Amino acid sequence: MAIDAVSPAGSVVESGTLIVATVPALVACKLHAIADRKGPSLSKRESDALDLVRLSGDLVRSDESVQALRSAPFDLATLVAQVERWFMDDALRTARLATAAAVSHGQLDSNAVSTVGRLLLEQLSE
Numbered sequence: 637m638a639i640d641a642v643s644p645a646g647s648v649v650e651s652g653t654l655i656v657a658t659v660p661a662l663v664a665c666k667l668h669a670i671a672d673r674k675g676p677s678l679s680k681r682e683s684d685a686l687d688l689v690r691l692s693g694d695l696v697r698s699d700e701s702v703q704a705l706r707s708a709p710f711d712l713a714t715l716v717a718q719v720e721r722w723f724m725d726d727a728l729r730t731a732r733l734a735t736a737a738a739v740s741h742g743q744l745d746s747n748a749v750s751t752v753g754r755l756l757l758e759q760l761s762e
Contacts, residue, residue: 659698660705663691667718685733688722689749696755706760716760723753 641650657665670684695701706712722730727750734744 658704659691659695659701660708663688663695663705664708664710664715666691667715667722670722671718682733682737685722685730686737686744689730689734689744689752692719692723692752692756696752696759699759702756702759712760716757719753719756719760723756724750727753 637654637656639652639654640648641652643649666684666688670681670688673681673684695705705715728746731744731746731749734749735742738744
């Protein structure tokens with residue numbers, strides 16, 4: 637991402653590039669994080685679940701991002717198993733965790749979670 641530093645007068649004083657994580661990379665990281673939380677960091681699963689549902693929703697709306705996830709340098713079968721676990725098998729649990737993190741945004745329905753998971757799995761298998 638290109639960024640510019642602008643003076644108070646409005647002229648560009650410095651330009652640069654900011655490297656940020658892509659949505660596919662964040663989904664893969666969140667799937668790993670939510671599965672591996674233990675001890676004091678266990679409470680972080682709530683925000684992991686919310687991030688995961690939101691990011692996956694963004695991901696299924698972008699063919700380019702799904703292609704990037706399909707061609708990522710890791711075992712796709714492991715990723716698919718995690719998607720099946722958190723979005724299909726444990727959709728109610730994931731929805732409850734995400735809802736706990738999004739208290740001001742309303743309740744997340746387990747059907748919505750499983751729909752996002754199903755769409756993601758369909759796109760990964762194409």
